[in-house]
Amino acid sequence: MDPLVVATLAVVALLEIVVPLALGYWIVKRFGISWKVFALGALFFIIVQVVHTPLVLVTQTPLYLAVLPFGTTAALAVLAVYLGLMASSSGSVGAASRA
Numbered sequence: 001m002d003p004l005v006v007a008t009l010a011v012v013a014l015l016e017i018v019v020p021l022a023l024g025y026w027i028v029k030r031f032g033i034s035w036k037v038f039a040l041g042a043l044f045f046i047i048v049q050v051v052h053t054p055l056v057l058v059t060q061t062p063l064y065l066a067v068l069p070f071g072t073t074a075a076l077a078v079l080a081v082y083l084g085l086m087a088s089s090s091g092s093v094g095a096a097s098r099a
Helices: 004-032 035-070 072-098
Strands: none
Touching: 004 035, 035 072
């Protein structure tokens, strides 16, 4: 693999960890809330992703193959709507559980 790609992935992975922690630190200091709020949000996010990701992986291919006879454009459109609905529903469940 290209070393520049590896370096970019490493920077992105580091930022995905550092930025939320920095924002959490700022929110805790600014508003005087507990780290428990941040930890609960992270916990529910992980739980939702653990359920959402396998569900999408299991259902995506059969759905695509079922609508493929209608043409690739229709299959792509159906898949886009389905994946959007799956993302919004799991995001809503995660947000409702944190409220």
